Amino acid sequence: MIVGLLMLSSTITSLTVVLIVFFLFKEGVAVFEKKPVEDGYTIVINKNNKVRKLTSEEIKNIYDQKTTFWSQLGAKHDSIILFRVEDIANFYTEDQIGANFENLPSCLSSIVDSIPGIIAFFPEKYLAKNFKGKQLDIDKVSLKEFFGGEEWYPTAQPSAQLGVKPLILGTLWVSFGAILLALPLGLAAAIYMSEIADERIRRIMKPLIELLAGIPSVVYGFFGLVIIVPIIQKIFNLPVGETGLAGSIVLGIMALPTIITISEDAMRNTPREMKEASLALGASKWQTIYKIVIPYSISGISAAAILGIGRAVGETMAVLMVTGNAAVIPHSILEPMRTIPATIAAELGEAPSGGLHYKALFALGCILFVITLVINLTVEFVSSRRKGGNH
């Protein structure tokens, strides 16, 4: 009985991982079964228009008035006329439409019929039974659109833009910036602590650094917000200080304890005989460090670096608070950026459960999960090699 209970408990973690995968991917993959146009809405055009299908990007360009002629989409040279339900007042009086909009469907039908270049977006319930226009065929969200799209406007009307490229790039910029700052600093501190400093100093530094690993990310984010962001704004003379750089610095500070603790442990595991042999051969302490200690502990150091990246990629609150969250493709580290976790945290509260936006955020969760899984497995691999290898 007891053994059964114990066994059951030990399967909980595995079960949780399986459940996380199940729920994440169930909701996330469903984004590709949805159309980018909100449920219950339709887009119609004149029946003589040759266009039959539009992608969500084409729809967006039309509504942003970047595409202004149907000929740009392979049809006749009519200029595109945008029509929204509110525009009905320009064509019919309130009396004609009816107090309860009972004549609205037929009004819409004749407007679409009379204007050759029209494109209209309205709720499906206003579609007349004998509608004289043509409903556009809209493709489901495609993988290509999702991973290749350069714009993330999940709530755009009439067609949501679900390109994750800016978010992935934002995540990469911020994380690599962080590791670029934290790795050299962290390694230097680890070398100092494990090989150079007195035991006395080490005994003060180590718990301090461990303590800092425990401070909540929201506190680091708050610190970044009130100190680092204004400093960056001043130094680089920027309109806003909330930038990728601010995120990198805060994340770098947060990754330091991880990097220092793990690589210091690895260095201290260098067998004493190896170090003494090196010293006995006349090498200096410094030569021993970079010829013996560092090569010996290299897999531990790599594990520290990879774990540091993993920390940075998945970190949510601190990044959300200091990077400015602009979902555009970044060109410099001094621009506002938005990472994948920050996007989920910022938008999930407003996304109606089960809708396109909700599912798109779960798809982002899937991406994040896969990235961190790869990182974890790599660390697992690197550190198992350390145990097995004969250095």
Place this chain on the structure above:
Amino acid sequence: METTNENRISKSKDRHQKAAFFVFAVLGYFIVTILIAILSFIVIKGASVISWDFITKMPEEGMTKGGIYPAIIGTLYLVAGSMLFAFPIGVLAAIYMNEYVSDGVAKKFIRLMTNNLSGIPSIVFGLFGMALFVNKLGFGDSILAGSLTLGLLALPVVIRTTEEALKAVNDTFRHASYGLGATKWQTIRRVVLPMAFPNIITGLILSIGRVSGETAPILFTVAAYFLPKLPTSIFDQAMALPYHLYVISTSGTNIEESRPIAYGTALILIIIVLVCNLLANALRKYFNNKVKMS
């Protein structure tokens, strides 16, 4: 001739070493300085805010005045709830892993899964908690949903620290117990667990520190922006300290006026972590001494 050459080499070796050590020392102290600067900044700014009223009063006037009492209580509930879930399961799982399973594929697999679980970003736990507890199981935004989500997050930590605690118990004690005719379970209950107990409790305290500061998992499972009353059941929403800090420092109309409250909240969070750490260290020391003396 030869000796001077050797001298030169050893001198340049010396110079290199001095330069390198100097750089490392500077960088090492630089990091420590940054970290101390962060801590002392929050402590100094927050210390003037914290008072008895601050921790026992409701927020007032759009969170620009008053205290953070409901957020403190909310965090207490969440910590208690998540530990009630994670601690027993985590300890049982660790006992199974350390005492029952022999090294092999099964153990490797469980360990791999546990490590993976601990590497999953906290926001993914938030997504999962929302999908399973809030929506699927219909708990809604509630302390129950938040506690379970946080509990899952803490589970790998509890398992790992407990396993280490069990490993630290020398096998001779187990053999002695068997030798006296005790069964496996008796040995675990009467010998192994009591000896590992201090370290297990240390792990528990450390995971409390971790759980109390997590924000992302509770964003969509429990946290409320402002509730003027305390939760009355586990199906109520609640305020929580980390979420409170996030909200009053980034959104709302009175960011500037509520800054002092934010500093105070940040300091309370740091104090929780600090107390947990000190307590864990003190316990570890106290019990280690006791073991040595007996």
